[in-house]
Amino acid sequence: MEVLDAQSYIADTPPGFHDSADVLLLLQDNKAVRMHSQCLASNSSVLSTLLAHLTSGEGKETRPFQIPLQDFSGDEGLALLKVLYAKQLVLTSFDSVDVAYTAARFGHKYDAPLLLKSADAYLSVHVFTDDKPQVHAARRPLPVS
Numbered sequence: 001m002e003v004l005d006a007q008s009y010i011a012d013t014p015p016g017f018h019d020s021a022d023v024l025l026l027l028q029d030n031k032a033v034r035m036h037s038q039c040l041a042s043n044s045s046v047l048s049t050l051l052a053h054l055t056s057g058e059g060k061e062t063r064p065f066q067i068p069l070q071d072f073s074g075d076e077g078l079a080l081l082k083v084l085y086a087k088q089l090v091l092t093s094f095d096s097v098d099v100a101y102t103a104a105r106f107g108h109k110y111d112a113p114l115l116l117k118s119a120d121a122y123l124s125v126h127v128f129t130d131d132k133p134q135v136h137a138a139r140r141p142l143p144v145s
Contacts (some may be wrong), residue, residue: 003032004074022063023051026117031074037065039128044110071109076102083115097126 021034028048037055041048047067054065069077079099100122107116 001026001030001032002074004036004078006013010117022065023053024064024066025072025077025080026068026070028068028070028073031077032066033074033077034064035084039084043115044106044112046110059085072106079103080106097123100126 018034021036023035023037025035026032037051041051046105050067051065052095054135072080079102083099083103103115104119104123106112107114107119
């Protein structure tokens with residue numbers, strides 16, 4: 001498994017911050033990114049519940065916890081990491097439509113309402129202009145629950 005170097009994605013952090021991450025998000029193509037469980041739990045009720053199970057009682061696992069996100073690529077995993085570690089989720093957290101789309105997919109699937117709301121606001125400004133959607137690389141529809 002290749003653990004992707006994400007240090008440049010989380011600027012302004014103290015030395016060793018990235019190495020202290022206690023979760024490995026397992027992505028497509030045998031790639032992974034490190035994240036902190038607190039960051040994931042504070043942004044997603046689904047991952048908060050999963051991490052609570054992993055750290056308690058009979059479900060206690062050793063760290064780093066491994067969480068499969070097989071429907072996300074390595075690039076998408078790095079984009080999620082950058083957005084989730086943003087000090088404040090604002091429209092400027094997204095640097096492209098693809099990053100916002102990835103955030104929206106993650107927000108929808110893992111119940112991350114702030115991420116979903118921020119991504120939706122970005123996409124409504126940058127994709128849907130003049131009442132005509134723009135053709136873009138992020139053409140896959142969001143899953144329907």
